Amino acid sequence: MTTKTALVTGASSGIGEATALKLQALGYTVYGAARRTDRLQALAGQGIRPLAMDVTDDDSMRAGVDRIVAETGRIDVLVNNAGYGSYGSIEDVPMDEARRQFEVNVFGAMRLAQLVMPHMRAQKSGTILNVTSMGGKIYTPLGGWYHGTKFALEGLSDAMRLEAKPFGVDIVVIEPGGIRTEWGGIAADNVEKISGGGAYAKQAEAVAAGMRSEANIKRSSPPQVIADAIGKAVTARRPKTRYAIGFAARPMIGMRRVLSDRAFDSVITRVMGMPK
Incomplete structure (x- = not known):
């Protein structure tokens, strides 16, 4: 039996690291x-194959997919997990940074989807999981550019799900809630850097404090819950179109x-302790 092959982006920590190990455990x-x-060495020591890839560099993505197919002859799972949160008011975030947010969170993910689809179509099977x-x-306030990327990825995933279905390829959306990773600290640093000293300073202070609060960190779910959901999706005969997993995901979406x-504005304002 041919061993199935998976590519996980953003695998150096958090959700990506946990997912890589989960898929390896599934064979x-x-x-x-x-x-x-160098940030993948711990995974390499456990049998994960490290791959240098920049999702904003087309040559890098092409080379990565080509290497996988050359070495294994196939690609069965793509987990588009690479991404970050560029926080700050819509007004304050420089357009170059806004564009980079879309390049990483949206265009990088969908370009990889474009690159693996021909191989999955030829196999008449495969699963692409987009982590939104x-x-x-x-x-949420001061998260507009980030939310924009995730809203976009949701819509693209829905359209692609219908396009890929006749070829036996599943498109699955993973919707994490609050997860205990370095993401929150990075986003808090960003919001203070971008909007911490101007007209939105009070909002930035509230958002950063919420992201760093001990209570919020304790309530957040471990990355393993997302890895487990991805494991269920790739092994299901007919996976769900969406998996909302982790602290607050289902109640907030509901x-x-x-x-x-x-x-909903009132709820968010109150939950985030925003100035009125």
């Missing part, structure tokens, strides 16, 4: 991708579905 040959392979966020269904815009 996959796993390639863990990151910009810096509950932030692809809800919104609340957004039933509340009016103004009512």
